[in-house]
Amino acid sequence: xxxxxxxxxxxxxxxxxxxxxxxxxxxxxxxxxxxxxxxxxxxxxxxxxxxxxxxxxxxxxxxxxxxxxxxxxxxxxxxxxxxxxxxxxxxxxxxxxxxxxxxxxxxxxxxxxxxxxxxxxxxxxxxxxxxxxxxxxxxxxxxxx
Amino acid sequence: xxxxxxxxxxxxxxxxxxxxxxxxxxxxxxxxxxxxxxxxxxxxxxxxxxxxxxxxxxxxxxxxxxxxxxxxxxxxxxxxxxxxxxxxxxxxxxxxxxxxxxxxxxxxxxxxxxxxxxxxxxxxxxxxxxxxxxxxxxxxxxxxxxxxxxxxxxxxxxxxxxxxxxxxxxxxxxxxxxxxxxxx
Numbered sequence: 001x002x003x004x005x006x007x008x009x010x011x012x013x014x015x016x017x018x019x020x021x022x023x024x025x026x027x028x029x030x031x032x033x034x035x036x037x038x039x040x041x042x043x044x045x046x047x048x049x050x051x052x053x054x055x056x057x058x059x060x061x062x063x064x065x066x067x068x069x070x071x072x073x074x075x076x077x078x079x080x081x082x083x084x085x086x087x088x089x090x091x092x093x094x095x096x097x098x099x100x101x102x103x104x105x106x107x108x109x110x111x112x113x114x115x116x117x118x119x120x121x122x123x124x125x126x127x128x129x130x131x132x133x134x135x136x137x138x139x140x141x142x143x144x145x
Numbered sequence: 146x147x148x149x150x151x152x153x154x155x156x157x158x159x160x161x162x163x164x165x166x167x168x169x170x171x172x173x174x175x176x177x178x179x180x181x182x183x184x185x186x187x188x189x190x191x192x193x194x195x196x197x198x199x200x201x202x203x204x205x206x207x208x209x210x211x212x213x214x215x216x217x218x219x220x221x222x223x224x225x226x227x228x229x230x231x232x233x234x235x236x237x238x239x240x241x242x243x244x245x246x247x248x249x250x251x252x253x254x255x256x257x258x259x260x261x262x263x264x265x266x267x268x269x270x271x272x273x274x275x276x277x278x279x280x281x282x283x284x285x286x287x288x289x290x291x292x293x294x295x296x297x298x299x300x301x302x303x304x305x306x307x308x309x310x311x312x313x314x315x316x317x318x319x320x321x322x323x324x325x326x327x328x329x
Binding site for chain 2: 025028029057062075078079082084093133137138
């Protein structure tokens with residue numbers, strides 16, 4: 001009996017150790033493999049945050065959202081690259097901090113292109129100078145129209 | 146002689162043009178924090194900080210969404226948001242300050258300047274005075290700024306769980322790098 005208990009104890013410890021190592025080294029989800037929780041056009045997402053920022057934050061922050069729209073600016077001066085969707089001449093925008101694992105897929109995107117990007121929503125903020133900005137991390141290209 | 150006058154007029158035009166920019170801004174400022182620790186080094190970076198610089202007054206403001214910090218490991222990111230900075234409760238960090246020696250920065254002329262920045266940093270709902278020295282580089286109508294400073298987590302009411310208290314540093318190195326363009 002003691003031998004059985006000892007074997008089970010060792011197995012339980014090994015399982016716990018395996019779980020802990022796996023948990024501590026767990027990377028972020030690859031968003032290419034994940035279905036979006038919500039799908040938006042750029043103006044509609046901006047409007048949702050402009051209408052009620054608190055409600056929109058509650059609903060969309062930490063969610064995976066697919067957004068389509070016009071590429072307003074690309075900031076490739078640093079890593080990760082940031083692709084900004086929005087209407088030309090308007091300050092409000094949707095910012096995607098891109099997942100560099102998939103750099104090949106967005107390296108040919110240019111200002112003025114129509115794209116669909118998917119990322120984790122990290123929140124939105126409104127400022128007098130900047131308008132309303134909604135921000136995403138670990139973004140990937142869904143498909144080019 | 147005419148060439149010299151033309152050159153002077155052109156330089157004057159550049160100076161006036163740069164000085165006519167009311168404010169400089171970016172929505173893609175980069176903020177990195179780094180903590181060296183016995184248990185594990187922790188590095189988080191955020192690429193979507195909003196930064197505004199008023200060259201006339203030297204006023205420098207930035208805001209950053211806490212959930213925008215990315216970590217290599219998911220567990221670090223979860224602990225950072227949940228156990229340390231409580232990002233659901235305090236979603237934003239802000240800085241409101243000034244370049245103290247703003248008069249020494251010639252915004253209309255290309256060059257690299259040393260700037261002393263002083264202001265109030267709000268993080269985790271706590272506001273503290275911060276002062277650091279950074280670099281301000283001007284190239285045409287682009288202003289690049291970089292600065293680094295240290296923070297103590299305890300000064301911002303951020304508690305390190307007792308189980309890892311001796312393994313995670315209370316001292317955090319923060320790096321801020323921005324590339325701003327003018328807006329009239």
